[in-house]
Amino acid sequence: MITSADPDSFPHSVLAERHPALIRQVRDAFPYPPDRQQALDALAAETAWSAAGTAAGRIAPLPAGAHDEARWGRWGRPYVGQSWFEVPFLWAESYFYRRLLEAVGHFGPGPWQGVDPFAPFKRAELRGAAVAEELAALDEVPGLPREEQDRAVLGGALWGNRADLGFRISAGGGTDTGAGTGGEGGGGRGAGEDARDGVIVDDADRFWRHLGPAGPASTPSGATALHLVADNAGRELIPDLILLDHLLTTGRAATAVLHVKPYPYFVSDATTADVVDCLRRITEAPGRAGRIGARLWDAMTSGRLAVRDHWFFCAPLPYAAMPDDxxxxLAQAAVTVFKGDLNYRRLVGDRHHPATTPFASLTSYAPSPLLALRTLKSDVAVGLDPDVLADLERDGGAWRTGGTHAVVQFRA
Known part of the structure; x- marks a missing residue:
């Protein structure tokens, strides 16, 4: 199990550097009253790594009567009272964000109930020049051969996963919401670029063959719906919506379901409100983007594209433990597309797996065929060819955590 105990590890840097920076940014983004500011300061003190090289505080439970207190009480029973840096990294990250929502009063009752503490960052990103450039690049796609159109929209969704506000939080307190399309932590790539650059596992052809030229391949259930489990809002969610439009308009999917978080979770995780914001941004754009936005709007109002949420998407648990409902x-899906790093960690288990462990063996529990689109931003890596792994290790660098490499992994 991956933890943050090693001071030289990536998980340790997230808890010791990224989380304090995020608390400061959230505190500065709103005119929170003194009690909310004090709660944020208390969370910062509890989760800090001290100058002496030790954990400053111990994990405290949610207050009595808090929203979902019983559920988090069960999940946190083995960890409350321990150091934040010694418990499983996935649980610590998830619980940090749950505690952050508690500190700002998101679950109420009170005037701050329902206010998304990350909304200013998400909205700034949508207004940025990078989003305008990426939407304008859609005008290039119709001129491409069909196979290259497929590659372009799938590559956009894949590399859009680099557009992660949490990934771009800096210890200095800045958030890059307008990064260019080519740099580390940037968003999608232009339609003319080779989206396979940096992809270390590429099962895209298997995915397209499974869907077939006009509708999913035969499945035991006869399912024709495509499900997509979203990760981030803004510059990642827009390419996801464009991918769904492409699948619907080309007949690869008769209907589609977009799964989002029921409330804010990690910094830029997508909620229903974010879907609406992104859809409006696409619809208001000139050219082909605006036409795609209009089609998506019609698909939602007609029921061909549904948006759903579920409490489990904000749980610190692997998908192997998903509830029956x-x-x-997901069993009704011809394919379920899982987006992003956090979903990937939950798919295969947030563990130090040997990187050549077959992806299919770790996801055999999933109730339908699945496709993982993930830019690597954490230590977990599976399904790699031994020669590819050897090259990556020989070259050095933070290939597991730097957002420079990606995987497209399909399991029928």
Missing amino acids: LRAD
């Missing part, structure tokens, strides 16, 4: 929902 979510399993039954």
Whole structure:
């Protein structure tokens, strides 16, 4: 199990550097009253790594009567009272964000109930020049051969996963919401670029063959719906919506379901409100983007594109532990696309797996065929060819955590 105990590890840097920077940014982004500011300061003190090289505080439980207190009480029973840096990294990250929402009063009652503490960052990103450039690049796609159109929209969704506000939080307190398309932590790539650059596992052809030229391949259930489990809002969610439009308009999917978080989770995780914001941004754009936005709007109002949420998407648990109702929902899918690093960690387990461990063996529990689109931003890596792994290790660098490499992994 991956933890943050090693001071030289990537997980340790997230807890010791990224989380304090995020608390400061959230505190500065709103005119929170003194009690909310004090709660944020208390969370910062509890989760800090001290100058003496030790954990400053111990994990405290949610206050009595808090929203979902019982559920988090069960999940946190083995960890409350321990150091934040010694418990499983996935649980520590998830619980940090749950505690952050508690500190700002998101679950109420009170005037701050329902206010997304990350909304200013998400909205700034949508207004940025990078989004305008990426939407304008869609005008190039119709001129491409069909196979290259498929590659372009899938590559956009894949590399859009680099557009992660949490990934771009800096210890200095800045958030890069307008990064260019080519740099580390940037967003999608232009339609003319080779989206396979940096992809260390590429099962895209298997995915397209499974869908077939006009509708999913035969499945035991006869399912024709495509499900997509979203990760981030803004510059990642827009390419996801464009991918869904492409699948619907080319007949690869008769209907589609977009799964989002029921409330804010990690910094830029997508909620229903974010879907609406992104859809409006696409619809208001000139050219082909605006036409795609209009089609998506019609697809949602007609029911061909549904948006759903589920409490489990904000749980610190692997997808192998998904509840029966979510399993039954995903079982209806011809394919379920899982976006992003956090979903990937939950798919295969947030562990130090040997990197050549087969992806299919770790996801055999999933109730339908699945495709993982993930830019590597954490230590987990599976399904790699031994020669590819050897080259990556020989070259050095933070290939597991720097957002410079990606995987497209399909399991029928």
